[in-house]
Amino acid sequence: xxxxxxxxxxxxxxxxxxxxxxxxxxxxxxxxxxxxxxxxxxxxxxxxxxxxxxxxxxxxxxxxxxxxxxxxxxxxxxxxxxxxxxxxxxxxxxxxxxxxxxxxxxxxxxxxxxxxxxxxxxxxxxxxxxxxxxxxxxxx
Amino acid sequence: xxxxxxxxxxxxxxxxxxxxxxxxxxxxxxxxxxxxxxxxxxxxxxxxxxxxxxxxxxxxxxxxxxxxxxxxxxxxxxxxxxxxxxxxxxxxxxxxxxxxxxxxxxxxxxxxxxxxxxxxxxxxxxxxxxxxxxxxxxxxxxxxxxxxxxxxxxxxxxxxxxxxxxxxxxx
Numbered sequence: 001x002x003x004x005x006x007x008x009x010x011x012x013x014x015x016x017x018x019x020x021x022x023x024x025x026x027x028x029x030x031x032x033x034x035x036x037x038x039x040x041x042x043x044x045x046x047x048x049x050x051x052x053x054x055x056x057x058x059x060x061x062x063x064x065x066x067x068x069x070x071x072x073x074x075x076x077x078x079x080x081x082x083x084x085x086x087x088x089x090x091x092x093x094x095x096x097x098x099x100x101x102x103x104x105x106x107x108x109x110x111x112x113x114x115x116x117x118x119x120x121x122x123x124x125x126x127x128x129x130x131x132x133x134x135x136x137x138x139x140x
Numbered sequence: 141x142x143x144x145x146x147x148x149x150x151x152x153x154x155x156x157x158x159x160x161x162x163x164x165x166x167x168x169x170x171x172x173x174x175x176x177x178x179x180x181x182x183x184x185x186x187x188x189x190x191x192x193x194x195x196x197x198x199x200x201x202x203x204x205x206x207x208x209x210x211x212x213x214x215x216x217x218x219x220x221x222x223x224x225x226x227x228x229x230x231x232x233x234x235x236x237x238x239x240x241x242x243x244x245x246x247x248x249x250x251x252x253x254x255x256x257x258x259x260x261x262x263x264x265x266x267x268x269x270x271x272x273x274x275x276x277x278x279x280x281x282x283x284x285x286x287x288x289x290x291x292x293x294x295x296x297x298x299x300x301x302x303x304x305x306x307x308x309x310x311x
Contacts, residue, residue: 007270010298013251013305014270020248021159026173028154032147035180 146183153197156272160201163267164208164260167252171211179207194281198274201282205264254304262297265290 150157157179161172179200182188188203190196255263261283268279280290 007298010266010301011270014267017248017251018159018271021162022155024169025155025158026176028151031154031173031177032150032180035177035184038177038181039184 149196150180150183150200153200156197157200157204159271160267161204161208163263163271164205165211166256175204175208175211178211179204182207195278197272198278198281201268201272202284205282250306254301257304258297258300259293261285261293262300265293266297266301269294 154176158172158176161175161179162169165171165175179188182203188199188206190199193199194202255266258266264283265276265279268274268282269276274282276290276294277287279294280287283290285293
């Protein structure tokens with residue numbers, strides 16, 4: 001058993017410590033109500049919890065995509081040869097609605113080199129003296 | 141016990157519980173508040189149930205002690221993560237009275253410093269006996285150890301504390 005009589009010195013030290021601690025103790029109502037909120041799941045989850053949720057959501061999405069690919073992939077590629085031929089024919093004969101815009105009938109002139117008929121043109125005279133200011137720049 | 145009945149039973153033990161939480165976590169105010177709140181959450185969620193095999197105080201102290209051990213483990217994992225470059229995710233709660241720490245007397249600081257240098261078990265058993273006035277048997281019950289083991293920690297803790305305390309503080 002303990003013998004407080006021999007340990008009065010330690011007892012008084014702890015008593016002083018206890019008094020100081022009790023002054024600093026948070027109010028019971030405050031701690032209890034905060035605990036009640038936590039127990040009810042009220043507070044926002046911690047950063048770690050949120051990261052776990054985000055990681056789990058991403059993993060779930062990735063698993064869903066892979067599972068979809070595995071389930072739907074064989075169904076698409078598992079058809080008969082005749083189905084594949086029909087599909088290929090359909091693809092080769094397919095025309096886009098905008099294919100008409102690619103018709104270049106308006107631009108046929110691009111296929112020929114234009115020629116200029118100088119004889120029929122009314123060009124100004126090539127005589128330099130007729131030009132205003134003279135034709136010899138060194139004559140100034 | 142549930143709801144208001146539970147709150148009414150625990151409220152008289154609240155201040156002692158805070159002191160015990162301080163002893164269990166190296167006298168860190170913020171950590172002690174967090175531990176106490178987490179212990180109450182366990183009680184409210186029914187993860188810790190009082191079965192009447194011990195006194196309510198012994199049971200509550202046991203819950204607080206286990207909660208403190210969980211917090212220590214979590215703190216250790218966090219520090220290991222930080223050491224590995226993972227960063228910390230624990231944000232310590234703000235102390236409602238940060239200036240209170242500054243007004244502690246030199247004498248109290250010496251006592252706290254000496255207590256901090258004891259082993260956790262020694263600190264715990266000395267706290268339960270001297271601070272809470274429990275017997276060694278009750279203390280052993282809280283700590284989940286035999287009475288013989290509690291007595292050993294008690295005797296060694298006392299001797300070490302006396303050696304560590306400055307003469308003017310111990311007298």
